[in-house]
Amino acid sequence: MTAGDSSGRLDDDYPACTTGRAADMLGTTQVFLRAIAGARLITPLRSEGGHHRYSRYQFRIAARAREPVDQGIPIEAACRITVLKDQLEEARRIDAEHRRTAEVPSPTAAV
Template sequence: MATDGTGRRPGTGTDPASEPASDAVRRLDDPDFPALTMSQAAALLGVQAAFLRSLDGSGVLQPHRSPGGHRRYSRHQLLLAARLRGLLDEGHTLASAEVILGLQDELADARATSERLRDTVDRLRADRDDGDTAAG
């Protein structure tokens, strides 16, 4: 997960409403594109808008802001909010839920790195074995 050093993803810095329609449609595949309004995001998550406002107010989730100050959410932010909601529903405080998410993300990154390293080792062994066979 790309973060701004605090465990949060930075905003995209562009206003979706100011883009040509064709550019905006292409960006819908980008998980960080702030395509959803607060009411759309709340409806998709099955939460009240106040929940999303509280995440923004606490600094845990920083939605993109339109020039008019309206919050816009990306798919990535919705996933983060859903994960937080699940931990809060389990009885965790917001602070502990944020720490848990950070640790889960670190663990996922470490597992992905380990898998890449395993693949590299396997490939190097196969190359070595192929070289030994060709030389022998």
């Protein structure tokens, strides 16, 4: 998929910024963005000219990965931490949903 395939959508998934612009906006380096892409934390799309493009959603992920890197944690570990935090958040959301469902009395239980 290329950036041109997004049908002009301006949403969180629209690949709007080049690597240089994304790095500037995040206050990081292009090397950092390439490293987290290499670790498969994010997968930037490519423009028709072959340049990497990053979305707002990818900015948020990169910013979250940057926090542990700024604390001295290696990039690979920071990427893994970011993924694990997302998985934990999703598990908690699912658990909360199951708990809400379990708290609702079934119509036949009242008989």
